[in-house]
Amino acid sequence: MAIEIQIKEIAIDAIEKLYGQKVSPEIVQVQQTRKDQKGDFTLVVFPLLKFSGKKPEETGNEIGLYISNNLNFIGSFEVIKGFLNFSLLHSFWLTRLNEINSDTQFGFKPVTDQSPQMMIEYSSPNTNKPLHLGHIRNNLLGFSLSRIAKANGYKVVKTNIVNDRGIHICKSMLAWEKWGNGLTPQTSGKKGDHLVGEFYVKFDQHYKNEINTLINSGLSKEDAEKKSSLMAQAREMLLKWEAGDKKVVQLWEMMNSWVYEGFAETYKALGVDFDKIYYESQTYSTGREMVLEGLKNNLFLRKSDGSVWVDLTDKGLDEKLLLRSDGTSVYITQDIGTAKLRFDDFAIDKMIYVVGNEQDYHFKVLSWVLDRLGFKWGKDLFHFSYGMVELPEGKMKSREGTVVDADDLISEMIITAREMSGELGKLDGYSTEEAEQVFKVIALGALKYFMLKVDPKKNMTFNPKESIDFNGNTGPFIQYTYARIQSVFRKAALKEIIWNGTAPVNVGLNDKEKNLLLSVSNLGNVIGEAGNSYSPALIANYVYDLAKEFNQFYHESTILFEENEQIRNVRLAICKAVGSTISKSMYLLGIDVPERM
RNA sequence: GGUCCGGUAGCUCAGCUGGAUAGAGCAAUAGCCUUCUAAGCUAUGGGUCAGGGGUUCGAAUCCCUUCCGGAUCACCA
Numbered sequence: 177m178a179i180e181i182q183i184k185e186i187a188i189d190a191i192e193k194l195y196g197q198k199v200s201p202e203i204v205q206v207q208q209t210r211k212d213q214k215g216d217f218t219l220v221v222f223p224l225l226k227f228s229g230k231k232p233e234e235t236g237n238e239i240g241l242y243i244s245n246n247l248n249f250i251g252s253f254e255v256i257k258g259f260l261n262f263s264l265l266h267s268f269w270l271t272r273l274n275e276i277n278s279d280t281q282f283g284f285k286p287v288t289d290q291s292p293q294m295m296i297e298y299s300s301p302n303t304n305k306p307l308h309l310g311h312i313r314n315n316l317l318g319f320s321l322s323r324i325a326k327a328n329g330y331k332v333v334k335t336n337i338v339n340d341r342g343i344h345i346c347k348s349m350l351a352w353e354k355w356g357n358g359l360t361p362q363t364s365g366k367k368g369d370h371l372v373g374e375f376y377v378k379f380d381q382h383y384k385n386e387i388n389t390l391i392n393s394g395l396s397k398e399d400a401e402k403k404s405s406l407m408a409q410a411r412e413m414l415l416k417w418e419a420g421d422k423k424v425v426q427l428w429e430m431m432n433s434w435v436y437e438g439f440a441e442t443y444k445a446l447g448v449d450f451d452k453i454y455y456e457s458q459t460y461s462t463g464r465e466m467v468l469e470g471l472k473n474n475l476f477l478r479k480s481d482g483s484v485w486v487d488l489t490d491k492g493l494d495e496k497l498l499l500r501s502d503g504t505s506v507y508i509t510q511d512i513g514t515a516k517l518r519f520d521d522f523a524i525d526k527m528i529y530v531v532g533n534e535q536d537y538h539f540k541v542l543s544w545v546l547d548r549l550g551f552k553w554g555k556d557l558f559h560f561s562y563g564m565v566e567l568p569e570g571k572m573k574s575r576e577g578t579v580v581d582a583d584d585l586i587s588e589m590i591i592t593a594r595e596m597s598g599e600l601g602k603l604d605g606y607s608t609e610e611a612e613q614v615f616k617v618i619a620l621g622a623l624k625y626f627m628l629k630v631d632p633k634k635n636m637t638f639n640p641k642e643s644i645d646f647n648g649n650t651g652p653f654i655q656y657t658y659a660r661i662q663s664v665f666r667k668a669a670l671k672e673i674i675w676n677g678t679a680p681v682n683v684g685l686n687d688k689e690k691n692l693l694l695s696v697s698n699l700g701n702v703i704g705e706a707g708n709s710y711s712p713a714l715i716a717n718y719v720y721d722l723a724k725e726f727n728q729f730y731h732e733s734t735i736l737f738e739e740n741e742q743i744r745n746v747r748l749a750i751c752k753a754v755g756s757t758i759s760k761s762m763y764l765l766g767i768d769v770p771e772r773m
Numbered sequence: 774g775g776u777c778c779g780g781u782a783g784c785u786c787a788g789c790u791g792g793a794u795a796g797a798g799c800a801a802u803a804g805c806c807u808u809c810u811a812a813g814c815u816a817u818g819g820g821u822c823a824g825g826g827g828u829u830c831g832a833a834u835c836c837c838u839u840c841c842g843g844a845u846c847a848c849c850a
Contacts, residue, residue: 600811
């Protein structure tokens with residue numbers, strides 16, 4: 177049981193015994209003592225004064241005495257300005273340290289057949305262009321969430337819905353037919369998703385030219401858009417696709433397969449993966465059937481033009497279109513179908529969608545529509561909404577060429593890591609391949625940590641030139657701390673220092689050592705909290721604090737040069753616990769830690 | 774206009790189930806590599822926690838309000 181809770185329970189006892197009053201638990205606040213004060217845990221006395229009817233000093237001392245008499249791990253206590261500070265016995269901390277070190281799953285809950293199942297949807301790309309910075313945030317969040325959920329005892333299914341059909345991919349297809357000259361990823365030497373993306377851009381350019389020409393010939397912008405022959409051809413292609421036209425479907429399959437090869441490469445570089453991928457092309461008709469069935473059951477309404485709507489005004493939302501007047505499906509239709517297929521495929525207890533906050537409204541609607549269709553999980557679906565990634569100049573705009581491409585970014589990061597490592601020259605004993613592997617780990621560590629340490633719901637600014645640093649509050653700093661610890665153990669072996677892996681419990685601890693133990697101990701709780709609040713950022717910030725504290729400790733204290741064997745063993749045990757905690761936390765963020773760097 | 778989300782140091786961000794003197798990093802300045810990795814450590818400067826009101830022994834944190842920024846309210850996805 178967490179120490180805070182133990183103190184709290186005894187405190188409640190104390191008030192009843194001392195003052196004859198029953199207090200509710202939320203009034204009793206136990207927290208960690210501020211770093212600049214003596215003590216480990218603090219009971220806030222102010223709210224208890226009305227029960228004691230005495231001054232803060234006196235009340236604190238009475239309760240403090242009761243608690244230290246009833247909890248065997250309290251070493252001493254003092255009352256400062258209405259705060260009752262407890263110092264715990266060193267032996268308690270050291271016992272705790274040994275417990276942590278002997279528990280390889282410390283902080284992680286086991287997953288069994290009986291565990292609830294959680295499905296997490298993330299990534300969800302369109303197949304007409306390559307992944308960009310925004311997708312990176314999505315993928316990293318989704319992947320990290322899946323690991324956090326698993327550490328909290330969920331069976332996790334990672335899923336992806338690929339938006340592989342629709343007008344957008346038809347635009348790329350049409351451009352390729354018109355101006356592609358049979359170009360393929362092989363003949364062009366380009367990554368498949370980038371190639372297809374280029375044709376999407378090409379379509380857009382030609383379309384704009386066409387519109388401008390029409391406008392110059394005297395048409396209004398609206399009429400020009402209606403008269404555009406390129407757009408008409410793209411639409412026609414979509415209709416042919418829906419009708420199963422052989423040639424169109426073949427082209428579609430070919431170009432999508434290029435994109436998938438490209439995506440696979442990016443996903444691999446990012447280190448994310450999926451257990452089950454759904455394709456919109458396979459789910460949208462199910463969605464349409466469900467809407468029509470709902471219409472039959474009077475859950476939805478059909479307007480005079482034939483379009484189908486859901487009225488959610490009673491939920492504070494608007495009317496929302498579910499099927500177009502021509503009977504074709506819209507964006508949400510596909511999500512309805514996908515949801516049904518998923519729940520048919522898996523016994524899902526909890527469904528999480530990792531999707532940007534521009535779709536907050538969409539998911540509110542989806543939730544109610546599914547509820548109305550009779551799915552008991554509809555109301556409970558969880559939209560993990562995250563903010564946009566912006567550039568210093570503002571939003572990314574493909575039109576202005578300010579989109580930061582995922583692949584470009586990753587390779588630039590690796591180049592920077594390589595240069596920096598070269599300058600520092602610490603990997604001199606490594607082969608080229610080994611060193612290259614470490615550069616990748618560091619580069620990705622920097623990128624991932626940067627994206628994950630920010631509160632997901634906030635928009636974040638990404639400065640391509642300055643943002644990603646390798647110093648300070650960064651992934652590499654934490655990785656570095658881990659590498660240092662590993663180095664200590666390598667050196668210990670070289671020096672033939674014999675250590676049985678445990679800390680002696682009869683040794684005193686200095687403040688830094690105690691703080692490190694506290695931080696390690698906390699991370700166990702934080703992992704659970706992160707599971708409830710779904711926040712990789714929580715873990716990221718805690719693990720940074722731990723790494724920072726360790727680096728300070730490392731500079732202030734000797735470890736292997738410590739002559740007192742007992743103290744040396746305590747410090748080695750702390751190194752072990754910190755290293756293992758860092759690696760577990762980073763694992764939850766999807767970040768690897770190197771043995772050397 | 775309705776709804777939702779944000780506003781904390783020059784910049785990027787923590788802290789938000791109310792607690793002690795609001796924290797990091799970057800940037801700036803000054804130190805520290807013949808001791809376990811200097812991607813590090815130490816020190817200095819930097820704040821009307823957007824403004825105003827309220828609740829409270831106590832507010833960056835909760836409530837109300839104003840201002841600023843973003844998102845959304847499509848037969849787009």
